[in-house]
Amino acid sequence: MSSQPRYFQQYPHADMDELADLIAELVQNPITIEDSDHKLIAYSSHGDSTDPARWSTIMGRRVPEKVLTRLWKDGVFQELLTQDDPVHIPAKEDIGLGKRVAIAIKRSNDVLGYIWAQEVNRPLTSEDDEILRQAAKAAVSRLIQRQGKRKAEEQRRTEFLWELLLGNHSSEAAIRQKAENLQMQMPATYLICIVEAAGARLDQYLYPLLMRDKLYWVVDGAQIILLIGRSDAKKDEWDGLVKKVEQFLADSLSKLVTHASEGKVIAGYGRAYSGGYAQIVKSYKEALHAVKVKKLFPRETEGIHGYHQLGIYRYLLQLKKWEEEEGYHNERLDKLKQYDRDNQTAMLETLETFLDAAGKMNVTAQLLHVHTNTLGYRLRRIEEIMGIDLENMNQRAALYLELKMAKINREQ
Template identity: 35%
Template structure:
């Protein structure tokens, strides 16, 4: 092994390929260097002890999603992100990962990459561990420069994402051709997730939010992301063919974690449906936006929802609201009740809304209104008379319930 000098790796710090070879030469083991998103940056020449996980990373130019997921599930990634010193990684046979030693490349407090060295049958000595730590220090500056070079590529990716989000690029063939040209591998399935903040998204918030999303790497990965004022927009792709319930469960946990971490700046998240045709990415985005709007209007009823397909009848409220505005509400049943309330300072509309919300159960509705059952029965009689409403008709009750909800969605001041 080469002599142990403080600057043993510094002469190679300007070229990450040469640095990988030097680390391999000094430690006598295969080496890979990755960026913070697990994209392959450099690797040493193959040796007989190279394992399947390393070969897959080299061929795909990125650590396979299944391996990243296993590293998170086994607690390797949290340890690696927290540790200032190299750590040992136990074998994970199901993904072809043999024993390794790994270290994070840090620029100040920020992790900009990772170095992985196969340990195989020859455990690292303390001296080798110290040399490995020096190698990570030598890689810092060049990794920062490499990230700057990636910046232009990321801008092209963001532009592509916005073309999909806004529907300016909707032809499936053109989408896939462009993705290939700019180096994006489109997964079989995707869904758009929008994180809503109380103020314009700062760069630090974006970085922290993406870090909070990292544990989901065991189930899905973020393909693209963009910022629009108060929103961080993410393109998620399930690693395996997942069910809607599986996606909703993971996003529900993420929403709880983000609320805890960013409180009070984080307002919630929403996901559109899963699709396989990228010409429908705009649909998934619009579904996520509508879910966020509904959650804002009905926080008690829908605040914990995270996926559009769980929205139920609330998804139809925008169209009902448009219909009410287009044809007006003068002379309607609710209009008559409101006119009476305004003239007599009563609460017939509110009473009706609570009654319907409690499935026409007079007992629970009276308790919710904090009135005697006889008082509620009198109000219901007046509602039927003044509004000309048949409270035994399911059709009339459903219509009234949806109109009341649509007016709340539209922000009607009459409520």
């Protein structure tokens, strides 16, 4: 440990460009330093041997999207975010990226930036890794101020997103203007997605995914609210976007269930809209509705996340409200409940299972662990007690709705 030389102690006042040059000299390879948003901060000046990726980064003062996307996809950033050590990255010729080594510049868990060492003049050894480790440490103090600015900008972005979500905006033009000022690229087609997990720091766990898909998000208590979109306005953008969200959720939820308490992770998303950001409010409300319904009917809505997939549950809360306003009360269900109480039976459970199983006898019987004939008998009794006809689709559907409605209060 202490036998290692302290490479950067003798240059305490070097600025970032000087630091880049210093590292480059030590590892004898071109160096690039970026902030956490992959904007170029500094780069070593001498070597002329470089690759298209570095060239583009310097010319555009930011790492090209193509490269970033690929590195997120390949899990490079995921590694960088979780490790304190340099990561060796093989060449990816198709995006003009030569072999290189990278390390994240971190303060505790916050990523302030990255140092990239291209591996072109000579291979980088474990000694060079140590150099990069120390360089990353040396860069921290110099990046903190910059980080402060970034935080302020993020704060403004968050506020802007809240405005969009709650509909506190003046005009479509004003929204576009504000987005441009904040350097936010608003997608042509978008939707709002909500992920809720009880005891987990959502933004931390999801950070890699959020960066990979370049999402805008705000955290609200146990919920993280995401604006997910696509800029390319294809014909069937709707389906594409839904697939993207489902993919994102599959990734997120599999990641979260390991961290958060089991079964406490809920996700929902609203419909996709395009043309005009005023609709964000609607998509947000729909996403909230989806989450609310999923809490009320966890079993029934298992595997469903989208508002458009909710089926009857999309109507249920409103219908329930309407029933209450109208003073309508279903006596038939009460009769069955009363029968269950009087006779210690499980007719209601039988009925619900039967309806949930779409009227399939064998499925229902198996779920209830009873003989098929028992089920047949019970259903006949239920028809007698309630005075209904389960063969009739209208009555069956109405009963299904009423049954689920009746569960709302009980299960809350």
